[in-house]
Amino acid sequence: MAVRIRLRRHGRKKAPTYRIVIADGRAPREGKFIEIIGQYAPLNGETALNLDIDRANYWLDNGAQPSDTVRSLLRKAGVLKTRHETRLATKRSAAAVPVTSE
Numbered sequence: 404m405a406v407r408i409r410l411r412r413h414g415r416k417k418a419p420t421y422r423i424v425i426a427d428g429r430a431p432r433e434g435k436f437i438e439i440i441g442q443y444a445p446l447n448g449e450t451a452l453n454l455d456i457d458r459a460n461y462w463l464d465n466g467a468q469p470s471d472t473v474r475s476l477l478r479k480a481g482v483l484k485t486r487h488e489t490r491l492a493t494k495r496s497a498a499a500v501p502v503t504s505e
Contacts, residue, residue, distance in 0.1 A: 405427070405428035405468065406425060406426070406427065406428065406468070407426055407428045407468055407470060408425055408440070408459070408468070408470065409424060409426060409469070410423060410424075410470065410473060411426075411433060411436065412433065418446060419444075419445065420442065420443070421444070422442055422443075423439070423442065423454065424437070425438045425439075425440060425462050440458040441453055441455055441459070442454075454477075456480065459477065459482055460482065
């Protein structure tokens, strides 16, 4: 089962709001989903994105693939940058510790 992080449309005509959901990749856009992790209202400007960052990181750690639009929203929220920096820091700290064999 390919798990995707994607948008699910809500709202009335010409006033869309989206929910950021975790869903099976084979399910339709408005179909069954696993969990809601945020909301996106593109017409609201600065307060457009509301995201549970901990749950997004949990699902990304477990192999969920974001859609292109959700990837750009995660980038705007700073989720991908912090993930990259923490991974880089752990690699650097692991490489900096000398391994001694006695």
